[in-house]
Amino acid sequence: MAERLAILVWAADPAAPHLCATPFYFAAAAAAMDVEVEMYFTARSVELLVDGVAETLYADGGGVAETERRTVAGFLREAHRFGVRMYACPAALQAHGVNAATLRTEVSGQAGAAAFIGRTLDAGWRTLSF
Incomplete structure (x- = not known):
């Protein structure tokens, strides 16, 4: 059984915050099971x-009492606490005008399509896509 998981995050759009927490939730769950996890954004x-962006997004869509609402940042930090490594695609950063200096401290670095494809071709890794 593979104990390594690479997650491609491409459809978790900040304009649709209800879709943004799930990749972090699955990453944290796998890491809690002692799986090595990498996320590629x-x-x-x-x-x-x-x-600062994830702090403004609520995963629940607003149907929950204010005191019980969780931001996407909370899910992100939880995944990071479990040891999940997060990588930003350099081409996507450029395409969306994101300066790498503005990335959160939880981000491990930059890695793009070749790095993720390398994981998909390695029999020791499983993959998910969100």
Whole structure:
């Protein structure tokens, strides 16, 4: 059984916050099971990694009492606490005008399509896509 998981995050668009927490939730769950987890952010999903953006997004869509609402940043920090490594695609950063200097401290670095494809071709890794 593979104990390594690479997650491609491309459809978690900040304009649709109800879609943004799930990749972090699955990453944290896998890491809690002692799985090595890497997340690769591309397309508009790289904007979730900009310092301050995830704090403005609520995962629940607003149907929950204010005191029980969780921001996407809370899910992101939880995944990071479990050891999940997060990578921003350099091409996506450029395409969306994101300066790498504005990325959150939880971001491990930059890695793009070749890095993720390398994981998909390695029999020791499983993949998910959000």
